[in-house]
Amino acid sequence: MIYRILRKGEVRVNKKRIKPEYKLEAGDEVRIPPVRVAEREEEAVSPHLQKVAALADVIFV
Structure with missing residues (x-):
């Protein structure tokens, strides 16, 4: 899931998209x-x- 978020460009570093x-x-x-x-x-x-x-339950109890 984290890799997908990075790949889609949703994580930003210094207001820019980053690569994984x-x-x-x-x-x-x-x-x-x-x-x-x-x-x-x-x-x-x-x-x-x-x-x-x-x-x-009835049989084995």
């Missing part, structure tokens, strides 16, 4: 954009699997 190979130097001013991480949606479990799991 750029090495920071003392006194460089870095601007990093806000990064949003998508939350994962819970996968729906089929009712059949829920019944099987419930039966397994």
Whole structure:
């Protein structure tokens, strides 16, 4: 994800776009954009699997 942000030119050093190979130097001013991480949606479990799991609990408990 970080490499993608650098590659797209969203990270700026000294108000200029930089390449991913750029090495920071003392006194460089870095601007990093806000990064949003998508939350994962819970996968729906089929009712059949829920019944099987419930039966397994009954049998093995």
